[in-house]
Amino acid sequence: MFKQKRLFELVRTVLAVLIALIVALVTILFASDEPGRALSLFLFGPLDSLRHFGNVLEMMIPLLFTGLAVSIMFSAAQFNLGAEGAFFLGGITATSVAINQSLLPVVHPVLSILAGGLTGALFCGIPALLKVKWNASELVSSLMFNYVALFLGLYLINYYMRDVDAGAMVSFKLADTSKLIRIIPKTRVHFGLILAALTVVAGYYFMYRTRWGYRIRLTGLNSSFARYSGIQTASVIILSQVLGGFIAGSGGAIEILGMYRRFSWQSLPGYGWDGIIVAILARNNPALIPVGAFFLAYLRIGADLMARSSDVQSEVVYIIQGVMIVLIAAESFLAHYRHKLVYREARKTAASGK
């Protein structure tokens, strides 16, 4: 029964993705003067060279972090959208450590990432605290805090870390000792990919094999039940948000250390929102986060390649994402078939019972 339910969920997700892709293809057909070329760039562009495929893997790294972060936060049924701000501030604090020129090679990135992670944890912990203590909607407060994070971060860069000689509003150069090494030649794929993989494995273990993970999931499924069975739901909520914030913050730090020479973001990079999409694709299950992250990264790079050498804008991806989210989240989408499935299964069990 469980197996079939899982299979059904898989079929549903694949179908939702397919419908979204078809919507995108139709859009491209209408938008482009040379739709064939645009389409092939979009669908197969990421596979045409090692460099382009490397781009997909590079983009996967931040998505793995924010996807995992959001899935842990959402597992507790908290709509905390602070991953975006946590990722950004994580990058900022990591920069403040990384521009220091006098630290040892391995220690340096570790310290930077920890600093980023702790900032993220603090940042996502605040909406959770406000929720638990005063019942203030974490959804609205985390959205507002994202803007606060943006301006606070820009202030810190502008007034404390800005390299005046660089021309643009960017930080000082990051020290070479702080950088994450490249792991695949001819691409920019960096050590962060391995860190991300380890984090996802740890996240899965935590959510499905430890007591605290179980508490988080139970609180998310039915918080009254969790409370009546003696779980301190308040501390569970705070823990899950702080943990999610830590992961998102360290993701931001790793992105900066792996991909940039200086901190140069002028606006929120959007990986927090992407994390929501990845988490929805993965149904909040850490084991499926890599699949969701790869898929989204592939779409993004495909769209970028298409926008670069055809007349279609890369924003077409947003349409795919939206359609995917609503269809996957729609409980009644294909519910008819699920009923049939359950009915048939029940009859079979009844028949064999005789």
Added chain:
Amino acid sequence: MADFFNIIFSVDFGYAVLRVTTPILFAAMGALISDKAGVINIALEGMMLISALTGVIMSALSHSAGLGLLGAVIVGALVGMVLAYFALNLKTDVILAAIAINLIAMGGTVFVLFMVGGDKGISSSLASKVLPRIDIPLIRSIPVLGPILSGHNILTYLAFLSVWVMYIFIYRTPLGLRIRAVGENADAADSVGISVRKIQYTALILSGALAGFGGAYMSMGYVSWFSKNMTAGRGFIALAAEAMGGATPHGAMFTSLLFGMFDALSNSLQTLRVPAEFIQMIPYLATVIGLVIYAANKTEQIKRIQAHQNREARKGAQEVKLL
């Protein structure tokens, strides 16, 4: 510090407050109507963005600001209908469906703008129209108040009018009563023959239309163009304003004005020697603080009522024992 007070107590500042409150107020009314029907609409942000673009495109194509506004409102209502379809028919979590709409709006508006005008991010090649400003004859000549209240965009007056209309609609009409009934207790409303789905559809469509007015104001009044992500969180601020205003039209109006004041403050303080980043933070921080104060008060209230009920129950039990 003297500069600060000069800014706050100037006529320009009063005028600016009303100007920046307008979109928040429309969206707050949109948040109110859906909240009354028991659905949270966090898609207001995306709805406003889509409507802002529709207004620009429609007014440029038809050479008429009025038709632009009409298009914006209709499209806003349509997006509300789409949200209702997913939330009510397909049983999508309404928050996730709204996040999807916001995402589609963020990218989709840029995409459509490029297809229509070839512009990236800002509608510079579209000759869009602006809705007229109105000078109110008698009020205009009152000293101090005149320049603050007169000469605004027509939608600013409409926004404040909508508060009053909303009040009448919700508390004085049969449909308003049904909307409130559904929001208070959907099962009870259903049991007396009210179609919950139809009512929630209506509320979300109206909510979208109100967001449509707000969006149209952004691109055809506040400024005269569309730019990428121009709503900048106003839809979310409106949600906070509505919650903090105690889910009543007048309360939401006052909190919208409060947030508008902080917004205007952040615009006019830019001339002072305070880091711009801090000033830009003000409206968002103010929103969080307001939200927390409101929520804390409400929790306190519920606790007090519960304590009162417990006491009454205990008293009742004692009386029964005595009997």
